[in-house]
Amino acid sequence: MIKQFILKSRPEGIPTLANFEIQHITLPVLNDGEIHLTAKIVSVDPYMRGRMSDAKSYAPPYEVGKPIFGGIVAQVKESKAEGYKAGDYVLGFLPWQQEIIVAAAGLQRIDSTIAPLSYYLGILGMPGLTAYFGLLDIGKPKKGETVVVSGAAGAVGMVVGQIAKINGCHVVGIAGNDEKVNYLLNELKFDSVINYKTTSNIASAIEKACPSGVDVYFDNVGGPISDAVIENMNGSGRIAVCGQISLYNATETPVGPRIQPIILKRSLLMQGFIVSNYAARFPEGFQALTGWVKSGDLTYSQTIMKGFDMLPEAFLGLFEGKNLGKLIVEV
């Protein structure tokens, strides 16, 4: 018997442990073309909150009574698929199970000699590619411009800031505790970092940290923090809407100042995106990110929890801002 996490019920507002349940299942027989995997590292990501609800979004909702799915690094235990043998490592969008039988077709082989396996869930995986395409394709930062990133100490945000630095920008991060602020300032060399939890007037803090105004805003959080940044945007500024974690648990439609007047007056561009929009260009992004990791221009931090049973708790921690960098669970 192996363990599996299912969606027990859909959350109203903030998810709780009661929304998840462990089931004990028996795996089916391994057929031709399939692989028997052992889960090694499981990713927990903010976007998964959206899939727990029944609302229309870019990703189809999880089904109640069915397993949670997400990014998982797994090792091949037994293979009946050509090209895979026991011991190989793969990355896949897979059910939260200790072991999994799956068709080989949807898997991506990963190379543990290039980078630690966990990096394929982070800096070299979905969050890294999200940062790369969102910042460069939507934000289009030019040398000397000012880039602000919210959720700056998260899996995506810390990559955004570093790519902006590589591009010669003045980089300002927004994060939620002093450990994060210090890490971004001292380790990642952000030019300025605002602790939004201890700053009473975020708009004026942004203004101070961005003496030439804000040219690019990479938005991971939404809500009043984003209002404060947008107020400080320069003409022809670009806003990449990557996440809205501050609003994901809202039970009523969030209300705030209308932004179209400022978008109009300053000729701003705002573009929402999901990384899969750029699937055709993943090899380009992977190559660039790998290069920067090797050269040391891009460093990375992870928060690691251990144990399969910890998965829901790890996920819930995202909404309390507990993680510095990518949050992963070794199972």
Next chain:
Amino acid sequence: MIKQFILKSRPEGIPTLANFEIQHITLPVLNDGEIHLTAKIVSVDPYMRGRMSDAKSYAPPYEVGKPIFGGIVAQVKESKAEGYKAGDYVLGFLPWQQEIIVAAAGLQRIDSTIAPLSYYLGILGMPGLTAYFGLLDIGKPKKGETVVVSGAAGAVGMVVGQIAKINGCHVVGIAGNDEKVNYLLNELKFDSVINYKTTSNIASAIEKACPSGVDVYFDNVGGPISDAVIENMNGSGRIAVCGQISLYNATETPVGPRIQPIILKRSLLMQGFIVSNYAARFPEGFQALTGWVKSGDLTYSQTIMKGFDMLPEAFLGLFEGKNLGKLIVEV
């Protein structure tokens, strides 16, 4: 003595006649390089509301005690500038005066044999170019897609809808009275038009009028009408933010549902713009618009008021939606 309108005071909320004042002035001597003009047709446009306030916007504010400026078609009375002679027609951004002395450099010569003079303030002028670039460059409508335009019976909106039809789109307009609705349906062949003043649930009216969802939204008005359209946007939809007339007279920051979550979930693009962003491409736009006017693909409607003294009243009428098409004043 000639008449001139100055900004007497800045409006709080809705502008009134008391914000304007007529002064009687004497023109200076005509110097070399200058032209003495007689104003013929004066444009009143929603964007001018922004310039009456002191707030930061794309256009610098009018100064209290100084003349109002705007688009004017004028005739040369006397010229000391090379290339201009009495009787020529010009278009310029000029003070609201019956006669004007101005350097020739900032003027654009216009040809009354191509189209009626008033068209240079409308379909072949700033509003036409605004429609052309906003729709085609930001909206990027593809054949068979659905385009929604608010302020559809205004100077810009009616051109937007017709260019969308020329591009093979399903076109839905939003307007504020039955005369406008009938004109758009019967004369301009919009596929569907919603009277927002007599429709209780605009979102469901949009849904009904757009069975395939909304791919492009050309926004002239903002506020709850735009909320209703955005709710119905398809994935990868485009929103051109051209005007926000419903909010221009607000005395406090307008509040509404936050739109970033939907922009994120559906990978929407929202771009604010002002026509001068496209100045380098005006010849392209002018040529296309002229061609469609000649071929009859693009028709046009104007509301004409008469008399220099009527200028403030004409301008104020814009905010009551009195005009069908471009509102101009023959002076």
